[in-house]
Amino acid sequence: MAVRAAVAGASGYAGGEVLRLLLAHPEVEIGTLTGNSNAGQRLGALQPHLFPLADRVLAETTPEALAGHDVVFLALPHGQSAAVAEQLGPDVLVVDMGADFRLNDPADWERFYGSPHAGTWPYGLPELPGARAALEGSKRIAVPGCYPTAVSLALYPAYAAQIAEPEAVIVAASGTSGAGKAPKPHLLGSEVMGSMSPYGVGGGHRHTPEMIQNLSAVAGERVAVSFTPTLAPMPRGILATCSAKAVAGVTAESVRAAYEKAYADEPFVHLLPEGQWPATASVHGSNAVQVQVAYDEAVGRIIAISAIDNLTKGTAGGALQSMNIALGLDESTGLTTIGVAP
Numbered sequence: 001m002a003v004r005a006a007v008a009g010a011s012g013y014a015g016g017e018v019l020r021l022l023l024a025h026p027e028v029e030i031g032t033l034t035g036n037s038n039a040g041q042r043l044g045a046l047q048p049h050l051f052p053l054a055d056r057v058l059a060e061t062t063p064e065a066l067a068g069h070d071v072v073f074l075a076l077p078h079g080q081s082a083a084v085a086e087q088l089g090p091d092v093l094v095v096d097m098g099a100d101f102r103l104n105d106p107a108d109w110e111r112f113y114g115s116p117h118a119g120t121w122p123y124g125l126p127e128l129p130g131a132r133a134a135l136e137g138s139k140r141i142a143v144p145g146c147y148p149t150a151v152s153l154a155l156y157p158a159y160a161a162q163i164a165e166p167e168a169v170i171v172a173a174s175g176t177s178g179a180g181k182a183p184k185p186h187l188l189g190s191e192v193m194g195s196m197s198p199y200g201v202g203g204g205h206r207h208t209p210e211m212i213q214n215l216s217a218v219a220g221e222r223v224a225v226s227f228t229p230t231l232a233p234m235p236r237g238i239l240a241t242c243s244a245k246a247v248a249g250v251t252a253e254s255v256r257a258a259y260e261k262a263y264a265d266e267p268f269v270h271l272l273p274e275g276q277w278p279a280t281a282s283v284h285g286s287n288a289v290q291v292q293v294a295y296d297e298a299v300g301r302i303i304a305i306s307a308i309d310n311l312t313k314g315t316a317g318g319a320l321q322s323m324n325i326a327l328g329l330d331e332s333t334g335l336t337t338i339g340v341a342p
């Protein structure tokens with residue numbers, strides 16, 4: 001019997017991407033689609049690439065509209081998910097693509113999001129140690145932020161192998177879709193095209209505590225993180241360049257071995273052959289993660305680089321991968337590692 005799924009926030013980028021992937025998922029039947037300012041509109045007018053759903057009309061985002069589904073995806077702005085989720089009932093699998101349930105520490109939430117903390121749900125990054133077990137059979141999933149996905153997958157093997165000091169420096173470039181579809185002056189084509197610019201510099205980006213949470217859990221001690229995000233003139237993709245000082249005795253061979261061990265059996269993470277480097281174009285539209293690592297002997301630092309599609313593995317693909325695990329389906333069902341190039 002098909003799994004019936006609703007998508008709240010179907011007019012946005014994350015909602016559109018989850019629908020693109022659900023259309024290719026053999027076990028899922030797409031039910032209600034909702035919007036906010038676009039309620040009452042045809043989906044075809046908002047997401048013309050989703051032509052099989054073009055004549056669907058968006059409902060208001062209400063508990064009544066979302067009732068009667070096995071799975072509900074919430075692709076809503078931060079702070080909007082908790083009120084909807086609490087009315088959906090404990091038997092419904094709720095997959096939240098917003099940030100509301102990602103953080104463990106209420107103080108971190110309040111500092112970076114400025115509202116009361118709604119709670120913590122099983123974290124939808126299956127590759128992290130222990131994550132799959134927490135997702136199996138769960139009725140609630142918190143999908144990670146796109147930068148924390150890229151950064152955690154670049155660095156966690158170094159902390160799992162205890163070869164890195166607990167302080168990481170990260171610079172990551174993101175495509176503009178990471179900022180959502182709502183119009184913003186700094187995202188005008190004339191501002192973005194032909195230019196790269198940093199933002200959230202100096203520890204202010206709200207994904208910093210999520211990265212610290214993930215890496216510290218693996219390391220078994222607090223990992224300090226300096227994170228600088230950058231806006232890149234492309235619609236999709238994240239390239240995260242991460243480095244940490246190596247502990248004494250580390251060699252290029254031991255660094256490589258740590259990453260080979262971590263990613264030997266992961267269906268979506270491709271540790272590239274030595275000498276080949278991740279590129280956002282290679283993972284465009286796919287759930288794949290490209291990872292490469294090097295040991296910079298001159299400064300004693302491990303340099304780990306990852307590339308993801310922020311809307312696929314960074315949001316909707318990670319959401320479907322985690323849904324598959326929660327429902328007891330094969331983790332890769334409906335997902336591809338094949339990119340679109342050039």
Ligand SMILES: NC(=O)C1=CN([C@@H]2O[C@H](COP(=O)(O)OP(=O)(O)OC[C@H]3O[C@@H](n4cnc5c(N)ncnc54)[C@H](OP(=O)(O)O)[C@@H]3O)[C@@H](O)[C@H]2O)C=CC1
Pocket residue numbers: 008009010011012013014015034035036037038039061074075076077078080097098099144145146177178179180181182310311314315
């Ligand atoms: N874009 C990305 O790469 C990533 C996004 N996410 C998360 O996914 C969520 C959605 O992001 P994204 O799709 O980019 O954002 P968009 O701005 O593209 O879409 C937001 C969606 O939420 C709806 N919405 C807006 N305000 C409200 C409200 N007050 N109540 C209910 N619905 C509302 C909008 O409806 P309408 O258009 O009809 O007004 C739209 O469908 C966010 O929490 C974001 O952090 C997570 C990881 C990556």
Ligand SMILES: CC(=O)N[C@@H](CCC(=O)OP(=O)(O)O)C(=O)O
Pocket residue numbers: 097098099144145146147174175176177178179180229231
């Ligand atoms: C380019 C850009 O603006 N990106 C977004 C991150 C998007 C994302 O993954 O995050 P959330 O789910 O936490 O919103 C930002 O830096 O705020």
